[in-house]
Amino acid sequence: MSEFSNIKIAIVGAGPAGMTALKEFRSLGYDVTVFEKKDDVGGVWNWSENTDATTALKETKLCNNKYSVTLGDYPVPKDFPWVVSAPVLGQYLRSYAHHYTLHSNIEFNKTVTSLSRDHQTKKWLLHLSDESHPRSFDKIAWATGCFVQPKTLTLPNEHIFTGEIVHSSRARDIASFKGKNVIVLGIGNTAADITSALVQHGAGEVYFSHRRGAKIISPVDAKGLPTDLMLSTGMVPITWFMQKYCLGFYGWVMDQALVKNFTDAWGAPAKEWNLEGPSLKHGQHVVVCSTDLVPNIKSGRVSSVPGIKRIAGPRSVEFDDGQAVENIDAIIMCIGYQDDLSLLDEAIEFAPAEKGAPRLPKLYMNMFPPKYHDSFAYLSLTHLLGPQIPGRELVGLALPQIWAGRSPLPSVEVMNEWIVKHQSWIRGRIANATPNGNGYQEVDNGDWSYFMHESAGTGLYEVCLLFFLQSQILEKGWKWLTEMQYIGWGAKAWGLWWKDRELYRAVSNFPISTYTFRLFDMRKRKPYNGAREAVLEAYKDIVESQKLEGKKTK
Template structure:
């Protein structure tokens, strides 16, 4: 659809709901263009999941959590992580990065903490009324546009165990696992194969639980953070990713199979997995995150952990029967079984949906509800292996340009047709993985659209059209570094186009590659890390 008449950004009020990594960069990108934007956060601090709380009813990462994406890939496009900072951030370090980002771009004056959104309703054809509560006071405010950055980790998913009332020990979800020292000398059963399960198992072993069993119904791909002496997330350069995207465009299902085989082979070569541990068969990487852990497999190998079958039922106050008929005696059960998304009715009506469909919402590019594409954006309906800061920043650049009216969106019926086509693809390739289907995107195609909407110039200058070839002829060494070196988030701010260019982007790209070489050696063949035999 041609951009409709828009008020100037300075006269356009935008509400960003949620103060995690996505909400913060949404606020920053909107303010950068000149929108009158404000962020509403229900907690007393920014940071989202990374703002640790020991309240069992508040979902956060553990204090001991280590980021699964390296600093080279998990940073904002114009706020670099220094060369002297660690390759993988801890919880406290990542939270500090987010807070420094907020301070650097002066986001705090536009942030309202301790503010709960109670409802969002259409107040007129061009605006929204948001009802909020701060302390005991309820307020109604009008906004022209709304960005939803509330995250997908809402309601803990806890399976119902037959005879659960018989169990006299402790049963809790991973979201309530806050004090690992309280499990000293206890026999603990961890249910689930995931990054969260790996983190919790490591904490239980470190805090001297009497025994730690990990129960699961299927496998998972598992990798260390460093493979062949470089961060595992750096295996695909922009050149490799571009080739992969081209293959996916021609044969989307076949390309998924090729990626699955590559990840499975890499996992086997890294660890030489014992079949008794149950890592195979593994669900597809596109719907289930790869487990990144440097401790999980070694602890299985040395006996600190034991892999057992899926839980069947409770037998008595301390005995659990497994699906293979074995029985185990435990003092506590920790469910690492993910979360349900439970949108309030007012939000479900805005986002649309399909009864019984794998994908509960109808979102163009997994961001925009077609009926309200010029005034509503959702920033949590994708699942990628990339860093949250990098992909959220790119998505927020795109949202800001759409809201400004600078990027031409399709007509509503065309958006719906594209959504239908995407849902058919989801149904075809993910019918056995319904839980993760709502957040799946075809990554290469999706990223290309984000770059086009944001106006980064990346598609043109680093593609295979005439501009891309000219850039290579004009600056071959520089082009080779961009295509074959780190596929850095800073590239999104390198070229002069619609979104604001960052003059420091080129220097930051060079310094990131130099830092990688300094740490891991020329060609990244330095010391340390998991060697592939």
């Protein structure tokens, strides 16, 4: 019997973070139960008719390559599509759950209505909508994701509109808009997805309505391969360093990279499209990833128009520039989501809201409330640079090691000091721009990632330190100086380079992926037995595909 078998843990949410945490806690012997609102695993990637739960569109395609959106201990086959659609990812996550028999610990169609604390027993009480009595747990891991509560907006004169006004969260069947004239309000990935889906399904006039521009990028490069393959395990720490110490330069570099991506894919944008997003301070960018949005605007199939000023008639809408359009059948509001933290007032303390900004949760690393750091954790309140699923898996790997005592947290005083500094930093970023999310999901990517990797015991930054000076000189000569590769030193890195040159090269050049999280035995978690083979096979696939597509474009 495990030393943890008498400790009951509830995980709320069965997306990538909740699934990973379940598997890891269970391997340590904890008594774990997952409560999932939908009828299966996958979070937003599990398509559902239930409009009370957020679901990605069937037409949605992820902005990241296949190795950056799948889980490290369940490698995908070579013929898995490079650009993954939401239904394909949902099926993959369901297959993962069946492979590891996770369903035996998951209760589906369970909605949590409140969380309270029994201060006498020091237990958490989880209240469920279909049960009259709460269930008692020693620890709670909250993994409900970032897209929980749809934001609301009332348009001037909205009451006189006789067409349909629907939030994107309730727009399940885009094919139902065939032949209809539709305004898509907002500029973000969801707005781009819905706009493209409307064209795909034969909608009538389609208007892409927005007040601010964005940095629109293509998810695939000129070779037809995912753009984010360049974000290698070794390249990403450069961006962390620049964000922390060279913020202005980082913002400039990002501007250049994003503009180049746009012009390489589609040429220079026309001024009348009003798509060019502002270059913000603090290295912030509003980025929209879409294959079809710009081509549809260029062809005239979609009209890029200003924001909505008012409803001008039963089926008439006036835009900010005075232009009016008639015969509008529907307005789809793509104005984002917010985290519903209203259930967590007993678990989390909040700093007061300032100047219209949201109240800020006091969480160390956006995860642990200092008062209850040993019994409550929020697994999905972080937005990182690049793909999000690796971050979700990483917290799912780290939390069990922390609560098992193998990776200690700092003192409560140190955690509170970090929170004060972090909230000062985040307030500046919220004041500078209107982010797509809530703002407080942002973290210092480097500090957060190093902490989580150390806590999870991946060994990635201890064994590799990634894109080291020696690899650049020995493998590329002094040309590395012009390629902005990461410089690092480390005895373990030299050891890996000496003992397993093939793996060293693959890891250093591998895109952000959880495949690399389970390679090394750091005497915490057990490494995945197939990790080395998975990394080498995936890296071979990447190199061969790049060569093949390169020949096609010549």
